[in-house]
Amino acid sequence: MLIALTGDKGGVGKSTIAILLAEWLVMKGHAVTVIDADPNQTSQTCVDKCKEQGYQISTPGAPYTVVDTAGTSGSSLQKYIRQADLILVPFQPHVADLETVVGWFLSLNENLQRHVVFIPNRLAHTKEQRDGLAELQAVLAEQGRGRLVSGLSNRPAVYPPVFNGRKENLFRTKLDQSAEAELRQLFESILEG
């Protein structure tokens, strides 16, 4: 299964969710290949830092491949996206960002739209965000393609340290319990859907 992280916006959590998902799958006993197609190499750096400490996240040729990409429109149709079983698109549900996200989705062909899973990130659970998400949900319902899943709250103490090197799987470290529950709900819905 090829799972690609993309979208038209930068800094929305693609690399964070790529590593979290890879760690989740590894914790579940699956081998995962992590490919970092972003020149910034954020997720590759994390994989390397863990390897230096003796913990291997990525295994070549594994049944699951997680691809982190750069968040530019140029990359949105690159080869990984075209081949992906799941196209994961993190975004921040602000009104301005949503316009970009919806525009990007509508620019995809129908076949690609079918694989898209939108992941709201840095949720603050405000009315503005709820309204934005309802708007996106309405667009997806109208298209009859694409999914919107539960997403991740804004947790500055929890998610940035995901990129740090570690000696063991992230889910075996002391992880904030409500964050862990949120991640379980997110990844189960992504993979089951």
Ligand SMILES: Nc1ncnc2c1ncn2[C@@H]1O[C@H](COP(=O)(O)OP(=O)(O)OP(=O)(O)O)[C@@H](O)[C@H]1O
């Ligand atoms: N839910 C969250 N709560 C708090 N901080 C977050 C959350 N998600 C991501 N971040 C932080 O936001 C920053 C951007 O995240 P990340 O690097 O994953 O985004 P990206 O989409 O890969 O960015 P780029 O476009 O530069 O590749 C990072 O510092 C990350 O730790």
Ligand SMILES: [Mg+2]
């Ligand atoms: Mg990134």
